[in-house]
Amino acid sequence: MPYDRWHKSRPKDGESTCKEHGKVPTRDHGTGKRWQARWRNREDVQQTELFRTEVEARRHETKMRSGVDDGSYINPRAGEVRVSELALTWLKGHEHKNPRTYRRHKERILLHVVPTAVGKMRVKDVNASSLLDWLHDRRRLLESSTLRLVFDNLRAVFDLAVDDSLIHKNPRLAKSVQDAKPKRGGGGRADLTLTWEDTEKIRAELPDRYKALVDCGRGLGLRQGEIFGLSPEDIDWAHPDGAMVHVQRQVVHDGSFLVYALPKGGDDEDPKDRWVELTDDVAIPLREHMEKYPPVEVTRPWGSKGGSPVTARLIFYTREKTAIQSNWFNSYRWKPALASAGLIKPLEPDAKGRRWEKSRDVMMHALRHLYASMMINGGVDVYTLADRLGHADPAFTLRKYVHRVVGAGSKVRIAVRSAYTGAA
Numbered sequence: 001m002p003y004d005r006w007h008k009s010r011p012k013d014g015e016s017t018c019k020e021h022g023k024v025p026t027r028d029h030g031t032g033k034r035w036q037a038r039w040r041n042r043e044d045v046q047q048t049e050l051f052r053t054e055v056e057a058r059r060h061e062t063k064m065r066s067g068v069d070d071g072s073y074i075n076p077r078a079g080e081v082r083v084s085e086l087a088l089t090w091l092k093g094h095e096h097k098n099p100r101t102y103r104r105h106k107e108r109i110l111l112h113v114v115p116t117a118v119g120k121m122r123v124k125d126v127n128a129s130s131l132l133d134w135l136h137d138r139r140r141l142l143e144s145s146t147l148r149l150v151f152d153n154l155r156a157v158f159d160l161a162v163d164d165s166l167i168h169k170n171p172r173l174a175k176s177v178q179d180a181k182p183k184r185g186g187g188g189r190a191d192l193t194l195t196w197e198d199t200e201k202i203r204a205e206l207p208d209r210y211k212a213l214v215d216c217g218r219g220l221g222l223r224q225g226e227i228f229g230l231s232p233e234d235i236d237w238a239h240p241d242g243a244m245v246h247v248q249r250q251v252v253h254d255g256s257f258l259v260y261a262l263p264k265g266g267d268d269e270d271p272k273d274r275w276v277e278l279t280d281d282v283a284i285p286l287r288e289h290m291e292k293y294p295p296v297e298v299t300r301p302w303g304s305k306g307g308s309p310v311t312a313r314l315i316f317y318t319r320e321k322t323a324i325q326s327n328w329f330n331s332y333r334w335k336p337a338l339a340s341a342g343l344i345k346p347l348e349p350d351a352k353g354r355r356w357e358k359s360r361d362v363m364m365h366a367l368r369h370l371y372a373s374m375m376i377n378g379g380v381d382v383y384t385l386a387d388r389l390g391h392a393d394p395a396f397t398l399r400k401y402v403h404r405v406v407g408a409g410s411k412v413r414i415a416v417r418s419a420y421t422g423a424a
Contacts, residue, residue, distance in 0.1 A: 002057035003036040005050070037061035042068055079124025079166045084114040086123055086166075087157045097267045099304040100254055108150045112138055113157070123161050128174035135180055148182040192403045193361040194343075194370055201341035202334075210333055212289035213316060217367025219282035221375075221389050224364045225250035226263060228324045231312045232295050235278060243278040247390065249312065251323045257305040258323050260312065263390055276388050289315065296321045330363060331355075338362055372401035 011024035033050035035057035051057040155172040203214040228251040266272030301307035386394040
């Protein structure tokens with residue numbers, strides 16, 4: 001039963017009673033909340049919390065005792081920590097992972113969580129309404145893709161709160177919040193943005209030293225940075241199953257500085273390296289390229305600007321025999337080739353210096369989409385395809401990389417007809 005702080009439970013004979021309640025008052029009479037809920041936690045230590053009414057105190061007391069009995073008990077004071085403090089704790093746990101990924105996490109947490117209203121709240125006080133207000137505020141500052149990444153970081157912070165028994169459930173997972181969260185670009189494109197014919201036109205328009213990049217994209221499914229980091233030592237020509245490419249390195253930016261790094265998402269514990277089949281259709285133009293432009297040794301730091309220097313022989317490099325900088329390549333090699341192929345239109349320079357119309361969907365990454373859809377159309381299962389693309393989740397591969405197959409309707413009819421014919 002809740003304890004009445006304002007009145008003595010065992011008054012002495014002759015003590016005066018208060019006029020309002022007709023009971024003997026304590027020294028706390030009329031100050032603070034009257035009712036105190038009392039219970040013992042899982043360590044059998046008494047806990048207390050104050051309430052305005054007896055009903056509220058009794059309800060809370062019952063809830064706490066039930067939690068102790070069924071194992072779901074969480075100390076009400078555990079959630080007193082501020083979201084910003086917990087976010088920094090979560091961030092510290094990622095400090096020794098991939099340094100570039102850590103910096104992106106840090107930037108998002110420090111800019112869009114710590115200084116916000118949600119960041120200043122106690123963890124236990126954050127609810128769906130708080131997160132909806134936060135979303136509304138951040139939408140005025142961030143593009144949907146960036147906001148989604150920040151929101152994923154915030155979910156991880158509240159997952160930590162649940163794991164540490166600070167709160168019962170993650171408010172980020174509330175249905176109202178899920179309905180309002182930034183959506184992923186329409187669930188994947190229905191149609192390919194570059195066809196095989198388009199890639200042939202682009203290949204023809206690229207400078208000779210960069211033509212084979214197209215083959216590595218559409219024939220191996222590599223990311224741009226993985227192509228730029230490809231070495232002849234990564235190719236096993238004598239593999240028992242046929243020539244294979246070991247994808248174990250990429251050229252990426254650490255700020256404005258080029259570095260070598262593990263494939264996307266990789267770290268020391270899980271490097272995310274993978275093997276991809278190299279067919280003659282890709283091997284022949286790759287060999288021809290290396291005959292014309294022999295691989296050169298290029299030394300770059302590993303992982304970050306201050307990382308240890310690593311030397312690799314690169315198949316693709318600039319005329320100055322340096323690693324290819326993606327921004328430069330996209331602006332001065334890829335987009336001009338797109339324009340010459342009639343796939344984008346050149347524009348007059350504006351205040352931002354843009355020379356081409358928006359072309360995000362037809363950049364080199366579209367070659368990976370073409371590779372993925374060709375594999376599915378050719379009968380490769382999604383689990384194998386996800387492995388070749390370096391995806392941990394095959395569902396992501398289906399959602400983002402597999403597009404509408406030309407003539408799919410007739411294939412459905414043939415499949416059903418074959419099933420019935422076989423059964424008969």
